[in-house]
Amino acid sequence: MLGLTALALVLAAAVGPGVAPIAAAPEVIAAPAGLSSHGPFGGPVLDTSVAASVRPEQLLRGVGDLAPSDLRRFVAENPSAIRELIAEPPASQEVASWWAGLSSRDREELARDAPELIGNLDGVPYDVRDRANRAHLGDVEDGLREQLTSGVGKGAAGAIVERLRMLEKIDASLETTDGGPARSLIMLDTVMPGRAAVALGDLETADYVSFLVPGALLSVREHMTEWTKVTADIYDEQLAWGERFGDDSTVATVSWIGYRTPDVTNVAGLELAEEGASFMSGTVNGLKTLRKADEPYISVFAHSYGATAVMLALDRGDMSVDALAMIGSPGGVADSADELAVPEGRVWVGEAAWDPVVDTAFFGVDPGSPEFGAKPMSVSGSVDPMTGALLTASVGHDWYLEPGTESLRNLSLIGIDRGDWVTDGSSGDSQKTLALGADADTATR
Numbered sequence: 001m002l003g004l005t006a007l008a009l010v011l012a013a014a015v016g017p018g019v020a021p022i023a024a025a026p027e028v029i030a031a032p033a034g035l036s037s038h039g040p041f042g043g044p045v046l047d048t049s050v051a052a053s054v055r056p057e058q059l060l061r062g063v064g065d066l067a068p069s070d071l072r073r074f075v076a077e078n079p080s081a082i083r084e085l086i087a088e089p090p091a092s093q094e095v096a097s098w099w100a101g102l103s104s105r106d107r108e109e110l111a112r113d114a115p116e117l118i119g120n121l122d123g124v125p126y127d128v129r130d131r132a133n134r135a136h137l138g139d140v141e142d143g144l145r146e147q148l149t150s151g152v153g154k155g156a157a158g159a160i161v162e163r164l165r166m167l168e169k170i171d172a173s174l175e176t177t178d179g180g181p182a183r184s185l186i187m188l189d190t191v192m193p194g195r196a197a198v199a200l201g202d203l204e205t206a207d208y209v210s211f212l213v214p215g216a217l218l219s220v221r222e223h224m225t226e227w228t229k230v231t232a233d234i235y236d237e238q239l240a241w242g243e244r245f246g247d248d249s250t251v252a253t254v255s256w257i258g259y260r261t262p263d264v265t266n267v268a269g270l271e272l273a274e275e276g277a278s279f280m281s282g283t284v285n286g287l288k289t290l291r292k293a294d295e296p297y298i299s300v301f302a303h304s305y306g307a308t309a310v311m312l313a314l315d316r317g318d319m320s321v322d323a324l325a326m327i328g329s330p331g332g333v334a335d336s337a338d339e340l341a342v343p344e345g346r347v348w349v350g351e352a353a354w355d356p357v358v359d360t361a362f363f364g365v366d367p368g369s370p371e372f373g374a375k376p377m378s379v380s381g382s383v384d385p386m387t388g389a390l391l392t393a394s395v396g397h398d399w400y401l402e403p404g405t406e407s408l409r410n411l412s413l414i415g416i417d418r419g420d421w422v423t424d425g426s427s428g429d430s431q432k433t434l435a436l437g438a439d440a441d442t443a444t445r
Helices: 004-014 058-064 066-077 081-085 092-100 102-111 126-150 154-173 218-245 271-290 305-318 406-415 426-431
Strands: 037-038 044-046 183-189 195-200 209-211 253-259 296-304 321-327 347-350
Touching: 058 092, 058 102, 066 081, 066 102, 081 154, 092 271, 126 154, 126 183, 154 183, 154 195, 154 218, 183 271, 195 218, 209 271, 209 305, 209 406, 209 426, 218 253, 218 406, 253 271, 271 296, 271 305, 296 305, 296 406, 305 321, 321 406, 347 406
Parallel strands: 209 253, 209 296, 296 321, 321 347
Antiparallel strands: 037 044, 183 195, 195 253
């Protein structure tokens, strides 16, 4: 196995322009007694002495009781409390229940006056979060540009410019392409190094939802636009495969850089993987909460250190998904695929030639080993047995997600529950044609 320094150097060398230049269980909350009191005209007003002493997780219901003027004041005076609530939020079911109990006017005021909070609460409808996050993004950008024009020191100006560049990457990732799906900003952290998630398609109605999770050195500042481009490629591939199968199901894909990805100084530890596991669980569970009457087929595609983070969540049962594909994984805590909260036979692993990270089992067990029990997913290049197209190989740590690769083809099929057509490099691949499931409605997948 690689040592700490060696793994950091390997990942630093491996990640380059090739990747399309890439908690504890929350407690049930209740309104804290005394957060607000009634003023002379009967309306609720903020009791700042009490607000300062309550836990962030307890603030949600109390915030909903505040008058608009007091809400704006609380948000302005307590940014750390809002950020702590976002970092360790209530369960999505509790949030959804709280939101459903608010009046339309209360919802509008909360989204307008506390957009950073509302935009990041799993359990709040996605269209509300998108509008709140876009508004917050614009406000922060305007404020930063105003700081630059008002005159600041050279060091402060440099930090502001870097932060603006990060936010502009998020802006660019929200730009729709001609004929492409609508995009929604469902997660936003504007403070460096930033976090963001952009959904392509309608998460409220899609039959299939796929999340793309990055690994080390892939940041919002450097890679959000490119990561979203890969997510768009998967969206297009899934639609194209649906047409070949005669399936009119709908899809959505999510470009998810929802945690602080590690760099060479901290890639050897699991602290940020734990953070990624927590935020990923919140995202998936939030989707299930909003879609509980019509749950979609959920897949997660995790690259490198991202696979380690996702395995943590699935091994603990913090979330469950319908399919998991890991590419370039440095290993994880689970001893076998059976220990993950994924249905039997729906865990795949892709490992490219000359990828120095795979087979290291640095963080525990190598998911590509036969003993782990995952299905192999070929990434070495071949001729597509269904279309006759030449599929290119992935080589090294950062070419798994390039257009036209066998890897991207297979990920797209996994995301629409067509795992029987995923190529594994065996002689049986030649039989994976449409004839494999002449009646696609009854084919065993």
